[in-house]
Amino acid sequence: MKQKYPKKPPLSGLTALAVATILGSCTGAYAQSSGPDTNVAQRGHYLAIAADCAACHTAPGSTQPFAGGYGIASPLGSIYSTNITPSKEHGIGNYTEKEFAHALREGIRRDGAHLYPAMPYTSYTKLTDDDVHALYVYFMSAVKPVESTPQKTALPFPYNIRASMGIWNALFLDDTRFKPDPSKSAEINRGQYLSYALAHCDTCHTPRNAMMAEKGGSPLAGASLSSWYAPNITSDPVSGIGGWSSEDLFRYLKTGDVPGKAQAGGPMAEAIEHSFQSLDDADIRAMVAYIKQVPAISDNKDTAPRESYGKASGREAVYRALPANRLSRGEYLFSGECAACHRPTGQGSPDGYYPQLFHNTAVGAPIADNLITTILMGVRREVNGHTTYMPGFGPGSYVDTLSDQDIADISNYVEQNFGNPNVKVSPDDVKLIRSGGPKPLIAQLGAFTVPAMIVAVVLLTLAIFFFIRLSRKTKA
Incomplete structure (x- = not known):
């Protein structure tokens, strides 16, 4: 007898649309859509799949995509995803494109409240203006409004103080757009954009510091992800996946199963089910090309793959x-x-x-x-x-x-x-x-966390102040 397991449905009509390029040019301004643009909405649909929006914003067993209610496990407690359908009362129907971009890239809602980085705005901040626009058009014109409010996130004190995320963002959010590396091929650049700005691989696979911010010096070197562990996926042949062939990695991303190597479970299985399996093969191969050349990071404790x-x-x-x-x-x-x-x-x-x-x-x-x-x-x-x-x-x-x-x-x-x-x-x-x-x-300190962050910001501000004063005295 098999246990019945609630299924999170994929997007209705999910198709792997061929996209000429994921990398859009930055326009420098937020264009307001005067009406549904089918081509832009289709591109936004594909980008939403690449960004795996449905996996977190659709509750298990629900037939209402993007209506929220999925409990995302975190060391601080469960964080419930919100309704991101164009419902004006329960969703994001009243958002302007600029407000949508702020939420996506900076983690700030329309009402000014901060989102928790369980919503990976720390990765989405790299999205180009063109892609933000396409996502906005898709969600506003092609997603069905759902008139319901999901369960609210209720973290214990002091994590329920959303304003504290402003301090966290000031310390750790790198609010910059993706810039192609001219020394790399177009395929590798596209793979990096897909892997970071959209698929947010770094959110799970990059180690985090004591304040749960990603360690910039150890990209994709492996990290605890609640009960699961997202392994090292750098090119190191022992600690990472340097011994995997490109076909191994392609098969894993498309199916979650590479006999004699690995099978996907947990959040990775969700990413494959709701995102990677529906992406264009060329985009998966671009991600493979990028990941295969990520600088190797080794752990001396590893003696064999x-x-x-x-x-x-x-x-x-x-x-x-x-x-x-x-x-x-x-x-x-x-x-x-x-x-x-x-x-x-x-x-x-x-x-x-x-x-x-x-x-x-x-x-x-x-x-x-x-x-x-x-x-x-x-x-x-x-x-x-x-x-x-x-x-x-x-x-x-x-x-x-x-x-x-x-x-x-x-x-x-x-x-x-x-x-x-x-x-x-x-x-x-x-x-x-x-x-x-x-x-x-940060989870162990509990009530001491917010004061510690405030002290850190004050000390950083004082250090900058004294550095500026010292520079002026030296010039004088």
């Missing part, structure tokens, strides 16, 4: 010969909960629907976050009308019968027999993932 670990197990005969009480606890649980699909050998199903556990990045990674999260939450993605599904064994699933110790035992058995034998999982590790994953300093 994630996908290189493990081999098939010969324990199937042991299962048949030994009574259950002679198996280790992890092996006993694996045989009852996992082996029916992944086989006692870890080879998965012959058709590849259930993936092999060895030579699998989730099992060969230096940390077990994604393995634990997969067991807890399961996997679901729909590509080309075919659904890939694994039930979760955590909260909310009908098979929520495994304790933290149980999942730790299964994880350790899988790691030792199919994955990275250096990884050890404790019940506390599972408990941490259940609670939402590692929390950055």
Whole structure:
């Protein structure tokens, strides 16, 4: 029996429109649309797919695209997406194009309130004026208004003080547009624009500092993403994906499945389902070309690529010969909960629907976050009308019968027999993932966060003031 899992529907009439170029020239002004422009709206539709707007702004199981209500997990609490349909009462129907651009690029709503960077305005700030205009025309002229207000975000104090985001933006928001690198090819420049300004790959894959801002010196080097871990996708052959071929990466972005390497789950599965699979092949290849040449960032703790670990197990005969009480606890649980699909050998199903556990990045990674999260939450993605599904064994699933110790035992058995034998999982590790994953300093400080940010801004202002005074005295 398979667990029923709510499905987030793709955009109605979703098609991979061929676009001559994603990079629009900057106009320097916000043009107000005098009426629906079909060609511009179609281009805006494609850009909305590339930006993965539907994944976050459509609630699971909803038949109303862009009506909001999706709970985005963050270390500070759940942040619920808003209604971005052109409803004048509940959505963005009263936004001018300039106000739309401010929200998209600077995270400031029409009423002046700040958005949380769960809405990736820190990446969208790189969008060209032409693309902002196309998105505005699409949402205002081609999206059906939905007259409902989704659940409101209610973070605990002090994170509920949205004005504090003004300080955060002053410290960390790089409000500049994308500029092509003349030393790179047109394909690589387009790939960079797609990867950053639209697909916002950096939002998940770039490590963050104590204040949850991206570390500019470590782009795409891997980061915790609530319970999941978005791995290093730089060109390093050991820590990153430098050993992947261009075809491997193309297949992964289009399908989420590369046998013998990786399968997409969680937010990456959502991105593939709602965005990448519908993009023009030329745009995916441009992203591949860009990512393949991202400067390598290595971690000394990595001794082999994630996908290189493990081999098939010969324990199937042991299962048949030994009574259950002679198996280790992890092996006993694996045989009852996992082996029916992944086989006692870890080879998965012959058709590849259930993936092999060895030579699998989730099992060969230096940390077990994604393995634990997969067991807890399961996997679901729909590509080309075919659904890939694994039930979760955590909260909310009908098979929520495994304790933290149980999942730790299964994880350790899988790691030792199919994955990275250096990884050890404790019940506390599972408990941490259940609670939402590692929390950055800003989440741990709680009530001290806002005062600390204010002090930081005051000190920065004083430093600039004294630097200016010193410069003037030197000139005098």
